[in-house]
Amino acid sequence: MRILFWIVSIIGLLGIEKQATAQGKDTSIFAFPIQLDEYTLEASRSGWDVAGFIQKIKTDTTFYKAFKTLRIIPYTAINDIRILGTKNEIIASLKSTTQQQINGKCRSMKVVEETTTGDFYNRKRNYNYYTAELYAYLFFTPKTICGETNIVAGSENQRGKGEMEKRKWQLKQLIFNPGSKVAGVPFAGNKAAIFDPDVAPMYNFKLMQAEYGGEDCYLFTATPKPEYKNEVVYNELSTWFRKSDYAIVARDYSLSFKTWVYDFDVRMKVRLGTAHGHLVPIRISYAGNWHVATQKRERAIFTTLLSFP
DSSP states (O other): HHHHHHHSOOOOOEEEEEEEETTOOOSSSSSOOOOOHHHHHHHHHHHHHHHHHHHHHHHOOOHHHHHHHHTSSSSEEEEEEHHHHHHSEEEEEEEEEEEEEEEEEEEEEEEEEEEEEESOOOOOOOOSSHHHHHHHHOOOSSSOOESSOOOOOTTOOOTTTTHHHHHHHHHHHHSSSSTTTOOTTTTTTTTGOOOOOSGGGGGGEEEEEEEETTTEEEEEEEOOOGTTTTTEEEEEEEEEEEETTTEEEEEEEEEEEEOSSSEEEEEEEEEEETTTEEEEEEEEEEEEEEHHHHHSSEEEEEEEEEEEO
16 A cells, blocks of 8 residues: 555656647647647747657656666755645654765765654654655665666666565656556556557647746646546646757646545656756655545655755
């Protein structure tokens, strides 16, 4: 049940008939409509490869690689986790500063300072809340770990791995590879594949030029059509791609789903920057409300701020 929470609490993170307008329509390239703003439409008329860019969106690994890079470089993290009550009051919390230290091909974590409130830990110093356990799984390193890389290619092979490792892989797919089908997630796994022919018609897709953090970007958005808003997983998926190299510099996503087994409503924002020559996350925020059968409803928010020497 715990792994189910991990999966449904952060799902998280794009082929397409070009509906070009200002406002024309070209059905020769994509399988379902995408709306272009006037600037992007003009760029496509001037030779910009829109089809190639959309394929890049569908196969992007820079977002996943940015998180994997956290396994190989030193950083300081400011962690703020808050568990909320029914009236959004704070009933338990953790605030800490941690430092990841690199020694050769090994990494370890030092807790610089930490304060907690409420029943964040039990008497054995285990987490009382699944959100805290999820956060620790993603960002805390209780012991020295060696031999990791930030290589994405080949890292998804699950043959011969145990059930727990497969569940972790599902979680990573939902976080870092949105738009793909994820087997094993009850009821929602297929609906996460927003580019699949059965799911794509439920969404409006848009591609436009936008500035983010002083950089020229392409902004790709996916939002459900009104008549399908209760049938899909993603309520919003917005991704800013830097024009110069198509790297992701920011991603906002909101998702919700409800079944008799569980329901969840999650919002995440991830901002990326550059450190040690790599694209890395620098700010991560989460707000989640979830319930799994036989468990109490849990509401939580967290923010992570990362800095690099």
